[in-house]
Amino acid sequence: MVLHGYAANLVNGGDDIAQDVAKSIEVCKEAASLGSKDAQRNLPKIVNAYAARLFNGSHGTVQDVSKAIEICREAVALGSKDAERNLPAMLSDYALFLINGENGFEKDTAKAIEICQEAANLGDSAAIINLPLMIESSQSTDSLSPSIDSLSLNVKKETTSGFKGNWTRVFETKVGDILHTPTMTQWGGITSGRGLSFNGQTLNDIPLLAPLELETNSTPEEFLAALQRSGLI
DSSP, X not given: OHHHHHHHHHHHOBTTBOOOHHHHHHHHHHHHHTXXXXXXXXXXXXXXXXXXXXXXXXXXXXXXXHHHHHHHHHHHHTTOHHHHHHHHHHHHHHHHHHHHTOTTOOOXXXXXXXXXXXXXXXXXXXXXXHHHHHHHHHTTXXXXXHHHHHHHHHHHHTOOTTOOOOOOEEEEETTEEEEEETTEEEETXXXXXXXXXXXXXXXXXXXXXXOEEEESSSOHHHHHHHHHXXXXX
């Protein structure tokens, strides 16, 4: 109880104790290991709060985005639901810092795509939109091609357990760009988690050679073949 109380005072500063969230986590971990139920219950919350302060540079904490993400992963591992919600957004913002060379980070397109891919896989809506744009932008730079190829291979290796759609790509077709992500298929203003299906003879005045059946749960090769069968590519 004494250790847990000390940890609580360290979080925000209290009872003449200077604020020190990092030390608070250390003390709370010790209290939890000694069987304190309060410490075991509060530890994930304290770790998540520390991650947020590190990411934003708030409450007297010096901003450290990389460390914030590391701490947030720890909070997720400890069972923090708030951390589970925060991590995808942190990763998405981190990817933008890297792609633009902002917030003290050197521009690193390959790493930005890798981080954005993780955020997209975790369901972050901004990352799902930004990822294909990052990939498309990077493909115009020959020196980055090996990194992109390596990323594509890693994504394919992760396609297991019956789900084949763990990849992101924009396909240029006769009716405009069609986007596939791990969580949706999108054409124009139409978005579907399961995929898109068109059975008419034309689509946007473009004749269809066969019904268009695009499934989100498909490999890149299967998705491309469906577009080719319909005559859109």
